Amino acid sequence: MVKSVSMALAVLIGLSAVSAQAQDVPTLTIYTYDGFAAEWGPGPQLSAAFEPICNCKLNWVAADSSIGTLRRVQLEGATTEADLIVGLDTAIAGEARATGLFADHGLTLDNLALPEAWTDAQFVPFDYSHFAFMYDTDRTATPPKSFEELIAMPEDFKIVVQDPRSATPGLGLVLWIKAAYGDRASEIWAGLKPHILTVTREWSESYSLFLDGEADMALSYTTSPAYHIIEDKDETIKAALFEEGHYPQIEVAGVLKSSDQQELAKQFLAWFASPEGQKIIPTTNWMFPVVDLGADLNPAFAGLPQPEKTLQLSDEDILANSSAWIDEMLAAVQ
Template sequence: MKYLTFVAGIIGASTAFAETPELTIYTYDSFVSDWGPGPVIEAEFEKTCGCDLKLVGAGDGAALLARIRLEGARSDADIVLGLDTNLTQAALDTGLFVSHSVSADYNLPIPWQDDHFVPYDWGYFAFVHNADLTPPTSFSALADSDLKIVIQDPRSSTPGLGLLMWVKTAHGDAAPQIWEGLSDNILTVTKGWSEAYGLFLEGEADMVLSYTTSPAYHLIAEGDTSKSAAAFEEGHYMQIEVAAKLASSDQPELADAFLEFMVSDAFQSVISTTNWMYPSVTPQNGLPDGFETLIKPEKALIVPSADAPALRDQALAEWLSALSQ
């Protein structure tokens, strides 16, 4: 009798496990790393969702859209987390994403109204360097220097794409000349942010394309004051990162619950010290000490999402032409 009870318990447990719904989110690699927000957010969401949250690293941000396009309605993903406003129009044009009903008191530098994409953090692109380096104060000054930089590929990386948009927005028709000047400063172009930042930390380059918030990681997590971000006089391009639900999701209600969870304090309060960006909704305890030391761009640059695809194509062509010479 005890044996039968034991077997029944095993079968019941297996059935319960099999019935646990799974929510799959495609995101970028650094989000799911041990030091990124993924592990904390997974644990917090699973406390209340009665589900298994599966975070899948799919390369860098821009690679997410390419993967979703390839998989289409057959994708295992319920949500894509890690696109930005340079990619949202292209994502919307696929017809693979559906609208949401999330509302929040966003603390973003620009008004936010989007029926499909929910913002979870934001920041400014910048070149990070060692604090003992006297940095250039513009792209032209960087091009005139002997400094070596590491950047990311705009075809696979959202920071790489952000740099293209930054140069194009700041310099317009003169962007090709800026890239020609920068071509001999570029040590290498990496697929994603993690590879580029790692090369910088290993001393392979003088500067790396990252964010104005990157020095906060070294200051807060490591007690290291040796990293700074260069302030450029033409301004800094802004990134707003977003998530959206796929129309093909087989867990639409769970997906909606996660998008709502993204703007909650449980999610937003961990962004600044795990993803090292500004949260899209101000956490109850505000920003951590150390963020007040970061540079604050005097001019914020951003392209409306509807205009981004055309400008991206033009900027990419100019970039490829300059680097091929």
């Protein structure tokens, strides 16, 4: 009996010690979009790789989109539980910066391989690609090589795009056309209208319509064919490269000023932007890494055709005019 009581006490003491240790492990709460936190996305693999390094826990909190993560933090303000946002992009970075909610990262990012030089003090890039229209070579032997060629296609040639108010690629398309055509943007949208099968709320809806054969082309990324090559062993899905150039999406992460885990958050960002963190990105988020991975980059990515010209708009221009540009697009296609 005495032995049994002693053993029971030892077990209880051991469990209490484990519980105390678990409570001592810091938690980094990260707001992101649903695909990033999904079991097939980067989140779980990043947790598995980083948690042993930091002796911490990563708590992924998913919204329906990257725009949704920013809106949530704006509503919560300084009371937010988030330490970091992962998954904003350069199209909304200016708006995010203007909230005053983000801290300087303080990192030296001198080993990046991006389409443009990186000097942002608040946001750390973690992947990139260019917006592009996907087509299937079995259905479209000769894709258009510009927006104007797309407009000149027969009216039964249909594309699917996303709403710029809810989907990052939809906003990217607005910026792409504005960067390429300036004051002619409304003319381009009017020309595209007969070809637009539908404008979906999210990327997945429109891409499914394309894959199901409902549309001839879908707005996506120049890296999307890598998914089909690696996962489906299918090389018929291609990105149509346009002569006027393509607009990039660079996804970024930032630390909230209100976080009580500033150093841990910055440790994560530094690791995430390193080759060790970056090697997880290509085959989970299907984008290019922001550092040169050399032989660690899957050959399916290395062989993808890329635009000869990268278009740009300043953060200031986007912040000042994006609402008007979105209205211009909606007025033309509705």
